[in-house]
Amino acid sequence: MGDDGLQACGVVMEARAPGKVILCGEHAVVHGATAVAAAIGLYTHARIHLLTGEDNLLVLDLPPFQVHLSWPLSQIQSVLDLSSLHKAYPQDVQSISESWSAKLKQLTDEQLPADADKGLQAGVVAYLFLHLYILGLQPTKMTVTSELPIGSGLGSSAAFCVSITGALLAAAQQLDLHRHLGPTEEGDMQRWLDVDDKDLDIINRWAFEGEKIIHGRPSGIDNTVSTFGYIVKFRQGQLSRIQTTMPLNMLLTNTKVGRDTKSLVAGVGARAQRHPKSMAAIFDAVDSISEEVVSILQSNSEESRIEHNIVESKKDGHAQSELVHNTVSRSVEEIKLEELVQINQGLLQSMGVSHPCIDAICCRTSKHKLQSKLTGAGGGGCVLTLLPHCLKSKAIEEVKADLAAEGFECFQAHIGGKGVQISKK
Numbered sequence: 150m151g152d153d154g155l156q157a158c159g160v161v162m163e164a165r166a167p168g169k170v171i172l173c174g175e176h177a178v179v180h181g182a183t184a185v186a187a188a189i190g191l192y193t194h195a196r197i198h199l200l201t202g203e204d205n206l207l208v209l210d211l212p213p214f215q216v217h218l219s220w221p222l223s224q225i226q227s228v229l230d231l232s233s234l235h236k237a238y239p240q241d242v243q244s245i246s247e248s249w250s251a252k253l254k255q256l257t258d259e260q261l262p263a264d265a266d267k268g269l270q271a272g273v274v275a276y277l278f279l280h281l282y283i284l285g286l287q288p289t290k291m292t293v294t295s296e297l298p299i300g301s302g303l304g305s306s307a308a309f310c311v312s313i314t315g316a317l318l319a320a321a322q323q324l325d326l327h328r329h330l331g332p333t334e335e336g337d338m339q340r341w342l343d344v345d346d347k348d349l350d351i352i353n354r355w356a357f358e359g360e361k362i363i364h365g366r367p368s369g370i371d372n373t374v375s376t377f378g379y380i381v382k383f384r385q386g387q388l389s390r391i392q393t394t395m396p397l398n399m400l401l402t403n404t405k406v407g408r409d410t411k412s413l414v415a416g417v418g419a420r421a422q423r424h425p426k427s428m429a430a431i432f433d434a435v436d437s438i439s440e441e442v443v444s445i446l447q448s449n450s451e452e453s454r455i456e457h458n459i460v461e462s463k464k465d466g467h468a469q470s471e472l473v474h475n476t477v478s479r480s481v482e483e484i485k486l487e488e489l490v491q492i493n494q495g496l497l498q499s500m501g502v503s504h505p506c507i508d509a510i511c512c513r514t515s516k517h518k519l520q521s522k523l524t525g526a527g528g529g530g531c532v533l534t535l536l537p538h539c540l541k542s543k544a545i546e547e548v549k550a551d552l553a554a555e556g557f558e559c560f561q562a563h564i565g566g567k568g569v570q571i572s573k574k
């Protein structure tokens with residue numbers, strides 16, 4: 150008997166899925182442009198217990214929100230016609246219908262406390278949709294915890310959808326789990342099993358349906374990079390993994406300004422409706438930036454690395470061109486990446502998705518000769534700042550202190566790690 154009085158049987162599976170940063174291309178990727186994203190070493194964990202005995206319940210525990218929800222199966226059956234469900238197999242992944250969506254919202258609203266986070270309804274509806282389509286009315290308890298700041302541009306919605314999908318498919322024994330024994334990158338001894346590409350594709354397709362419920366019109370980049378991990382180039386549903394030897398060090402700063410990806414994405418769409426040609430030109434420019442970023446990341450062969458100890462160079466007393474550098478050694482690739490980050494941030498401002506706090510962080514870090522851009526949907530959330538590979542930790546601490554003095558929260562995370570993994574408890 151569990152501490153909540155539920156009768157859990159032996160099967161307990163856990164999935165973890167990483168958050169992400171978008172190096173370039175957010176929002177434009179929704180309109181067909183190329184984007185580049187990388188998994189980060191912050192995870193959402195979904196743990197599932199199969200329930201037996203008289204506990205004919207679906208239970209969803211969300212400690213980050215201090216929310217505990219449970220639905221008697223009879224309540225779900227009284228609202229939904231589940232007969233169509235059992236034909237829904239992974240290859241038949243389908244989007245939620247309008248009628249189903251309304252009924253799942255009804256089931257959610259009946260359970261959510263009145264003072265619950267307004268954005269949470271979409272996440273709970275996504276959970277119900279994925280559970281009923283993948284595991285049907287098998288009584289379970291699902292507990293979802295996260296290391297990610299939620300609603301901050303680091304892909305928490307995608308990590309949520311990917312992790313619960315992985316746990317559900319594992320509990321449904323629909324994954325061929327390769328045994329990957331031994332410690333994970335962090336050195337902890339929990340046995341995380343790698344998932345093979347065929348199963349990753351199924352997880353990604355289900356998770357994308359969950360993202361559609363939360364985001365409205367997602368591009369699919371977030372769930373893709375959370376599923377497959379590493380660094381991915383993404384365009385119109387097609388992904389390719391970017392292999393690079395270039396060290397990608399960055400600082401993440403949370404503006405702690407709450408925002409809603411769905412409305413930000415809709416806002417850019419509306420602006421594109423009002424100014425089709427201008428916005429198409431902006432999306433094309435972002436597409437070119439992403440293609441350049443890809444070629445820089447992939448071009449990082451030794452001979453192209455020219456260490457620069459560049460000091461301010463002046464011509465007739467004026468700073469020479471915009472590429473004035475400070476005394477930190479930078480490779481040619483780093484200089485180009487920084488410039489592309491600066492251009493991308495300018496284009497995101499043109500899309501209307503920056504925010505005074507984001508601009509303040511960009512301004513503050515530029516005083517340290519560092520380039521920053523919002524990551525994710527913007528409107529608040531997180532900002533990434535590229536850190537030259539030779540920047541000393543003392544200098545990084547100075548930047549962090551500077552930003553903290555403005556009330557922002559800074560952190561660094563591992564970039565480009567593995568995607569979703571499953572652990573058999």
Ligand SMILES: Nc1ncnc2c1ncn2[C@@H]1O[C@H](COP(=O)(O)OP(=O)(O)O)[C@@H](O)[C@H]1O
Binds near residue numbers: 193267294295
């Ligand atoms: N750990 C979680 N538990 C429950 N819901 C979550 C969790 N993480 C994300 N979500 C859902 O995703 C929404 C945030 O998604 P979104 O607005 O896209 O921001 P983000 O930039 O973090 O992806 C939340 O409002 C909630 O509905």
Ligand SMILES: C[C@@](O)(CCOP(=O)(O)O)CC(=O)O
Binds near residue numbers: 176
């Ligand atoms: C704005 C967008 O490009 C990324 C959204 O990222 P996030 O949900 O804010 O972490 C939307 C999308 O690609 O689906």
Ligand SMILES: [Mg+2]
Binds near residue numbers: 306307371
């Ligand atoms: Mg999201």
